[in-house]
Amino acid sequence: MTGVDRVIPDHHLAFEERLFHAVNVDGGRLVDRLALSLSSPWFGAAVGLSLAAALWAWRRERRAQSVLALAVALALSDGLGSQVLRPLLARARPAYALPPGTVRWIAEAADVGSIPSLHASNFFAMAAVASAAWPKLWPLFFGVASAVAWSRVYVGVHWPLDVLCGALWGGICAALALASARALAGRSRSPDEGVRRNAARLPRGRASK
Numbered sequence: 001m002t003g004v005d006r007v008i009p010d011h012h013l014a015f016e017e018r019l020f021h022a023v024n025v026d027g028g029r030l031v032d033r034l035a036l037s038l039s040s041p042w043f044g045a046a047v048g049l050s051l052a053a054a055l056w057a058w059r060r061e062r063r064a065q066s067v068l069a070l071a072v073a074l075a076l077s078d079g080l081g082s083q084v085l086r087p088l089l090a091r092a093r094p095a096y097a098l099p100p101g102t103v104r105w106i107a108e109a110a111d112v113g114s115i116p117s118l119h120a121s122n123f124f125a126m127a128a129v130a131s132a133a134w135p136k137l138w139p140l141f142f143g144v145a146s147a148v149a150w151s152r153v154y155v156g157v158h159w160p161l162d163v164l165c166g167a168l169w170g171g172i173c174a175a176l177a178l179a180s181a182r183a184l185a186g187r188s189r190s191p192d193e194g195v196r197r198n199a200a201r202l203p204r205g206r207a208s209k
Contacts (some may be wrong), residue, residue: 008113011091012159019160020094023153024104031154032106038151039107044122047144048074051126059133065185066133073125073177077170081121085169086113095156107155117158120149120166121173128174145170 012020027035037043048070055066091097093114095105127141134141149163 008090008092008096008111010097012094012097013161016159016161017098020153021102023150023160024094024156025154026104027154035151035154036107038148039119039155039157044119044148047123048126051130055129055133062185065181066129068184069132069174069177069181070126070129071177072180073129073170073174074122076173076176077121077125078118080173081116081118081166081169085116089113089115091115091159093157094159103156105156107157109157114158115162115165116169117149117152117162117166119152120145120158120163121170123148124167124170125174125177126170128171129178132174132178 026032052067052070055070056063059066090113093109093111095103095109096111123145124142127138127145130141131138145167149167152158152163153160
């Protein structure tokens with residue numbers, strides 16, 4: 001059986017279908033444009049590149065560590081999500097699982113596994129890394145990620161649990177990436193550098209003794 005002939009099973013739940021239809025409504029032209037913009041690959045790429053540039057520009061002491069954490073988080077989220085989790089947890093998207101005419105499908109989506117939503121996982125991974133760098137701005141970062149997750153259900157290409165699982169998966173990937181980047185930065189720091197930093201924290205009189 002070829003990939004074209006493969007039929008992805010439908011594993012959605014009844015309550016999930018009700019939630020889906022509650023979000024997948026006609027909100028009007030402006031809401032449609034907002035949802036399509038949030039779901040656009042160009043928006044994701046722009047946010048990712050902007051975040052990487054901001055981490056490099058404003059996190060000067062830890063710029064390499066922060067950008068590495070971002071790159072690893074996205075690689076785990078998108079790579080393992082598409083190549084491992086989606087085949088393992090295969091279930092059809094709403095547009096392919098529900099009867100024709102019952103889904104308001106306004107964004108393109110291939111007939112591939114639906115869970116997790118990689119848009120949601122990637123944006124929540126970016127939000128977690130950004131929040132680690134700028135903790136006071138976490139409502140902004142997670143607000144954008146939540147809006148992207150909402151848009152994927154609104155445009156008709158994901159179930160609600162897809163985006164919830166995506167958010168969880170993105171958070172896990174970010175936590176692993178941040179921990180790995182910190183560990184790598186700790187190993188690469190020379191003993192002399194550690195001595196200098198500790199001396200800098202001491203009062204001047206004690207540091208000179």
